[in-house]
Structure formats: structure tokens, C-alpha cells
Amino acid sequence: MAVPVQNLRWPALADALPSGPVGDAIAPVVGIRALVVASDERRRMWQLELCNEDGKTVARVELDEPASVSSVAASPAQLTVRTLRGYDEQARRACSLLVGLGLRAAERGGERESRSASKSSGTDRAVPARVLLTAGLRDSLAAMRENLPGLLDDVDTEFLHDFRVAVRRTRATLKLGRPALPDAMRSRWEPAFKRLGDLTTPVRDLDVYVLDLPTMSHWLVTADPRDLDPLAAHLRALRAAARRPLVASLRSARFGQLVADWEQELNRLAGLPQDGGHVSAGEWADASILRAYRRVVRGGAAIRADSPAVDLHELRKRCKELRYALEVCSPVVARGPRKRAVADLKELQDVLGRLQDCDVQRHALRGFAEEMMTEGTSAAAVLAMGELIGHLDVDQVRARREFDGAFACFAGPSSQRLMHKFGGGR
Amino acid sequence: MKVMATYNIKGGVGKTSTAVNLAYLSARGGRRTLLWDLDPQAAATYMFRVRPRVKGGGRALVTGRRPIEAALKATDFDNLDLLPADFSYRNMDLEFDDAKKPTRRLGQLLASVADEYDMVFLDCPPSISLVSENVLHASDTLLVPLIPATLSLRTFDQLTRFVADSKGSRPEVVAFFSMADRRKRLHRDVIDGIARDRTRVANTVIPALSIIEQMAERRAPVPAFAPTSRAAQCYEQLWAEVCPR
Numbered sequence: 001m002a003v004p005v006q007n008l009r010w011p012a013l014a015d016a017l018p019s020g021p022v023g024d025a026i027a028p029v030v031g032i033r034a035l036v037v038a039s040d041e042r043r044r045m046w047q048l049e050l051c052n053e054d055g056k057t058v059a060r061v062e063l064d065e066p067a068s069v070s071s072v073a074a075s076p077a078q079l080t081v082r083t084l085r086g087y088d089e090q091a092r093r094a095c096s097l098l099v100g101l102g103l104r105a106a107e108r109g110g111e112r113e114s115r116s117a118s119k120s121s122g123t124d125r126a127v128p129a130r131v132l133l134t135a136g137l138r139d140s141l142a143a144m145r146e147n148l149p150g151l152l153d154d155v156d157t158e159f160l161h162d163f164r165v166a167v168r169r170t171r172a173t174l175k176l177g178r179p180a181l182p183d184a185m186r187s188r189w190e191p192a193f194k195r196l197g198d199l200t201t202p203v204r205d206l207d208v209y210v211l212d213l214p215t216m217s218h219w220l221v222t223a224d225p226r227d228l229d230p231l232a233a234h235l236r237a238l239r240a241a242a243r244r245p246l247v248a249s250l251r252s253a254r255f256g257q258l259v260a261d262w263e264q265e266l267n268r269l270a271g272l273p274q275d276g277g278h279v280s281a282g283e284w285a286d287a288s289i290l291r292a293y294r295r296v297v298r299g300g301a302a303i304r305a306d307s308p309a310v311d312l313h314e315l316r317k318r319c320k321e322l323r324y325a326l327e328v329c330s331p332v333v334a335r336g337p338r339k340r341a342v343a344d345l346k347e348l349q350d351v352l353g354r355l356q357d358c359d360v361q362r363h364a365l366r367g368f369a370e371e372m373m374t375e376g377t378s379a380a381a382v383l384a385m386g387e388l389i390g391h392l393d394v395d396q397v398r399a400r401r402e403f404d405g406a407f408a409c410f411a412g413p414s415s416q417r418l419m420h421k422f423g424g425g426r
Numbered sequence: 427m428k429v430m431a432t433y434n435i436k437g438g439v440g441k442t443s444t445a446v447n448l449a450y451l452s453a454r455g456g457r458r459t460l461l462w463d464l465d466p467q468a469a470a471t472y473m474f475r476v477r478p479r480v481k482g483g484g485r486a487l488v489t490g491r492r493p494i495e496a497a498l499k500a501t502d503f504d505n506l507d508l509l510p511a512d513f514s515y516r517n518m519d520l521e522f523d524d525a526k527k528p529t530r531r532l533g534q535l536l537a538s539v540a541d542e543y544d545m546v547f548l549d550c551p552p553s554i555s556l557v558s559e560n561v562l563h564a565s566d567t568l569l570v571p572l573i574p575a576t577l578s579l580r581t582f583d584q585l586t587r588f589v590a591d592s593k594g595s596r597p598e599v600v601a602f603f604s605m606a607d608r609r610k611r612l613h614r615d616v617i618d619g620i621a622r623d624r625t626r627v628a629n630t631v632i633p634a635l636s637i638i639e640q641m642a643e644r645r646a647p648v649p650a651f652a653p654t655s656r657a658a659q660c661y662e663q664l665w666a667e668v669c670p671r
Binding site: 055086 | 474475476477497498499500502507645
């Protein structure tokens with residue numbers, strides 16, 4: 001389907017597309033991601049109709065081919081047979097005829113799935129844990145590199161988010177892998193990645209507020225959503241200011257050197273001989289998951305009705321460590337139990353996430369209100385923000401009530417049995 | 427999903443032409459549209475170049491032995507599917523009579539495709555029968571083409587009484603004049619004199635035009651093969667008047 005997109009500068013969010021069926025179909029799929037130009041091709045489409053003796057169209061054949069012979073990199077021409085409802089047999093015959101003419105049937109879907117499936121099911125449990133850890137760290141480095149250009153160009157908020165996930169995964173892998181990795185990893189690289197993570201936090205926090213603002217505006221009961229416009233402007237200004245040092249750091253020679261050194265370190269790690277006497281990937285994975293699980297259970301059991309928010313935040317971090325342990329160890333643990341464990345954990349993480357978000361956002365909104373008042377913002381804006389704080393208050397109490405149930409469910413016997421299943425074979 | 431039936435006790439009044447053209451216009455406007463040709467004469471099926479055959483016949487559909495999804499056929503037009511006629515539909519009364527709720531079965535069958543379509547047209551055979559009762563219960567709107575003649579109005583009165591006397595939910599009855607010839611004084615008198623207070627009568631009048639008769643020859647809706655013709659414009663006006671909002 002063609003859509004006129006003149007005068008549109010890419011990358012752009014889906015709402016920049018002209019309204020119509022293409023925009024309607026794309027918007028829910030891309031969500032908050034920007035559309036970027038992956039390739040630029042000029043194609044020519046031909047549609048042929050296959051008719052029966054009554055002149056009724058029984059199948060459509062579409063020819064999609066490069067528009068000019070100079071498009072050497074363009075994907076090759078392809079014929080698609082479109083089946084019309086009630087005329088499946090005719091479409092099948094058309095396909096057979098085309099294949100009989102020597103055309104090669106293209107593979108459908110599947111390929112990508114099988115590739116990702118093979119990725120998650122390949123490592124031998126007997127290999128040294130270092131091999132598994134190095135592979136995981138390399139994947140995270142690749143993800144950081146992949147997301148860096150979009151982050152620097154501020155294409156959309158998710159490049160920074162995905163960059164941060166890769167950094168956090170690296171930190172969790174280093175921490176979990178301490179028993180199997182050289183000491184230098186702990187002394188040099190753990191602090192280095194903590195600094196990198198911290199560097200990205202202020203912009204991400206502001207991104208979350210900006211992204212949540214449309215949802216928050218629905219919470220307003222007495223205020224008008226437009227009363228939040230000054231808050232949106234304030235957040236944009238703060239974000240622009242916070243991005244400057246982040247971008248400067250990530251463009252610096254120092255950061256470039258850090259990445260180069262890290263890659264070299266991983267190459268060196270990968271090149272170490274796989275001699276005996278090292279803990280195996282399977283043993284390490286089982287022990288790491290169980291240890292991380294026990295830390296969550298211990299931390300959760302210590303939570304009381306009057307526990308401060310910081311304790312719940314600490315528990316949330318332990319949950320994230322368990323989540324990363326399950327992800328990093330995925331190539332050497334049984335798929336079924338791992339997926340169930342992630343699902344169980346997700347419920348607890350969701351409750352803890354809401355608890356922390358409510359707590360942090362309440363304080364942050366108060367801080368923003370004070371800053372805005374010194375800049376002479378309107379009373380309506382401050383009152384609207386007060387309503388948001390009230391809503392967050394109520395939601396936090398609700399989430400706190402839900403926590404006990406979510407934790408009891410997670411720490412229950414079925415979850416315990418599940419965690420002990422790891423190592424029980426693939 | 428809205429259901430609109432083109433119905434009249436009399437035959438040859440323009441039911442099929444109306445169903446075919448309005449279904450086409452509905453689909454052209456972006457509504458996912460189904461036309462069910464209930465008339466065993468299969469004129470609507472013929473106009474869409476589809477073969478008038480349903481595996482297992484009407485009985486298989488009514489008994490549920492064959493889901494109606496399996497009998498659907500795409501037409502040559504986007505968004506427009508057809509449930510073809512079958513000669514066995516002549517016995518559809520008997521099939522409905524054997525069903526559990528004989529007057530509700532058609533509505534139950536349509537409910538199974540409610541997620542797939544925004545608009546369903548029923549092109550009905552000319553009669554008053556159990557099929558007609560099913561159509562009444564299944565439809566939101568009964569679109570009644572009237573030839574502007576005294577006997578037509580008499581039949582229309584019979585029809586409105588039939589609808590009024592039927593139990594349960596009743597469709598809105600919308601009449602419109604079809605095959606009208608303004609050169610005939612009688613046609614002009616009937617069109618101007620119809621009592622518009624008792625029932626809804628559309629303002630659009632479909633004239634008797636040879637291009638409408640050509641539909642059977644061209645085997646396509648008028649707006650598809652003669653989009654700028656007066657007939658196409660009249661059907662567009664009629665659709666604008668009666669289409670559900």
C-alpha cells in the first residue's frame with residue numbers, strides 16, 4: 001500500500017504519518033518508537049487478476065520488482081499469489097503453475113523465529129561458565145553499540161532505554177559471574193559500568209515523566225489536562241539540559257576508549273584456554289539462579305507493614321538481579337521452568353515497580369512544582385500537579401496492599417519447586 | 427454489524443439491483459460488507475459472477491452442518507463478500523421449520539460472522555413465508571422498493587401490517603420508489619401522494635433506467651461499470667439516506 005509522505009523528515013514518530021489506513025495500521029505496532037529509514041527502494045507493482053470462464057476473479061497475482069536496474073542492492077522481484085475467500089483451490093493451482101514455470105517459492109516467516117530459537121538453545125552445560133558469561137557480555141556490548149546512534153541523535157526514548165538495559169545486564173552478569181570471572185572484572189569494569197548507568201539515569205527518569213504525562217492527564221478530576229502544559233514544558237527543558245552532559249560524555253574519546261578496552265577485554269576472555277578445574281556453565285547457572293532467588297525470598301520476608309520505601313526498592317533490585325540471572329543463564333537451563341519462573345517473578349516486579357514509581361514520582365512532582373513556582377508558573381498547573389500527587393498516593397497504598405499477596409505467591413511452594421528444577425536437565 | 431434486507435412481497439420491483447448496488451457502495455465506503463443472496467433465482471449471485479452453489483445446500487447451512495464462513499465467496503471488489511444463492515434455497519422454509527427456533531435461525535447464523543462484517547445485506551425472495559419472518563427478526567432495516575403503482579401500495583400496506591403484527595424485535599421499515607417513470611402521470615401521483623406519516627419513505631427515487639437493466643449483462647454493480655451515470659448517482663443518494671450512522 002502506498003502512502004504519500006512528502007515533506008516528512010525521518011526518523012519520525014508514527015503520528016507524523018498522514019491519517020489513513022497505513023497510519024492506523026502502523027501506529028499501534030510502533031507505539032512510542034520512531035520510524036527510521038531502513039532502506040530506500042523504488043519498486044514497481046503490477047497486479048494481475050486470474051479469472052475463470054465467467055470472468056470472475058479467482059486469484060490475484062502481484063508482481064513486485066525493483067523500479068530501476070540500478071537498484072543492485074534492492075531485494076529481488078517477487079510474485080505473490082493472493083488467495084480470495086472461497087477460491088483457495090484456484091490460488092493453489094496458480095502457485096503450482098508458477099513453480100512449474102521455474103519460479104522458486106519464497107520461505108515464509110519462520111526463518112527469524114528459528115534463528116532466535118537456536119540462539120537460546122545452544123550452549124553445552126559442561127562448558128566453563130566463563131564462556132557463557134562472555135557470550136552474554138558480548139551480546140550486551142552489541143546492544144549498547146546498536147542503540148548508541150539513536151540515543152545520541154535522540155531518535156526516540158527507547159534507544160536510551162535499550163542502551164540502559166544492556167548496561168544493567170552487563171552489570172548483573174559481572175556481579176553474578178564473580179566466581180567464574182577474573183578479579184579485574186570486579187575491580188575495573190563493575191565500577192565503570194555503574195558510572196555509565198548512573199550517567200544515563202537523569203534523562204531516562206525525565207523520559208518516563210514525559211511518556212507518562214498523557215496517562216497522568218486522565219487522572220485529573222477537577223483540573224483540565226491543559227493545566228499540565230507548563231509541567232510538560234518544564235520537563236522538556238530539564239530533559240534538554242540533562243541530555244547535554246550525557247551526549248557530551250557518550251561522544252567523548254574517553255567513552256570510545258572504554259568501549260574499545262571492554263571489547264578487547266572480552267576478546268581476551270574468550271581466548272583463554274577452556275581447561276578443566278573451572279566451574280561449568282550449568283553448575284554456575286543453577287547456583288546463581290538459586291542464590292538470586294533466595295536473596296529475593298529473604299528480602300521479601302523481611303518486609304513489614306512499616307518498612308521504609310528504600311527496603312522495597314532494595315527488594316526490587318534483587319528481583320531484577322534474579323530476572324537477569326534467568327536471562328543470562330537461559331542457554332543452559334530448561335526453557336519451560338525458566339519461562340514460568342519469569343512469569344511468576346514478573347507479577348512481583350510489577351507491584352514493586354508501581355510502588356517505587358509512585359514513591360519517586362510523588363517526590364519528583366513536588367520538586368518540579370517548587371522549581372516551577374520559582375519560575376512563576378500558574379496556580380492551575382500546581383493544583384493539577386497536586387491532583388497527580390494525590391492519585392499517586394492512593395495508588396501507592398493500593399500497590400502496598402497487593403505486595404503481600406504477590407510476594408506470598410512468588411515465595412510459595414510451587415515457585416520453590418520451580419527454582420529447584422533448574423539443573424534438572426534440559 | 428448492521429443488517430439491511432431488501433424485501434418486498436412482490437417480485438420484479440428492484441430488490442436485487444438495490445441490494446447489489448448498495449452492498450457495493452457500502453464496501454466502497456470502507457465497511458466490511460456481506461451480501462447474502464437468499465433468492466433461489468440467484469440473480470445477485472449471477473451479477474457478481476459467482477456460481478450459485480453452496481455445498482450441502484441451504485439445509486447444511488441452516489442445520490449448522492456447514493458453517494456459513496465455509497460458503498462465503500470474495501467478490502471482485504474489496505471489502506465485499508457474497509454468500510451465494512443455491513437452488514435448494516427454494517426449500518429454506520422447510521429447513522427453518524425443522525430448526526429449534528424456526529423464526530430466529532437466520533439471525534443466529536449471521537451472529538457467527540458478526541465479528542467479520544460491519545454491514546450485511548439480505549437479498550430476499552418475493553414472498554411472505556418463514557424465510558420472511560426470519561428476515562424480519564434478523565434485520566435492523568427493511569428496505570422496501572416500491573414501483574409507483576396502486577397495487578404496489580396495497581402490497582406495501584400488507585407488508586407493513588405483517589411487520590407490525592410480528593412478535594419480538596421489529597426492523598425499521600424504509601420504503602423508496604423504484605423503477606419510477608416521471609413521464610407517467612400515475613407514477614407522479616403515487617410518488618407525491620404516498621402517506622409519509624405512517625412509514626418512512628426515502629426521498630431518493632430510483633428511476634427506470636436501461637443502465638440498471640444492463641447490470642445483468644455487465645454482471646457488475648452500476649457504480650462499478652458506470653460510476654458517473656445518473657443511476658449510480660441515485661443509488662449513492664439512496665445509500666447516503668439509508669446507511670446506518
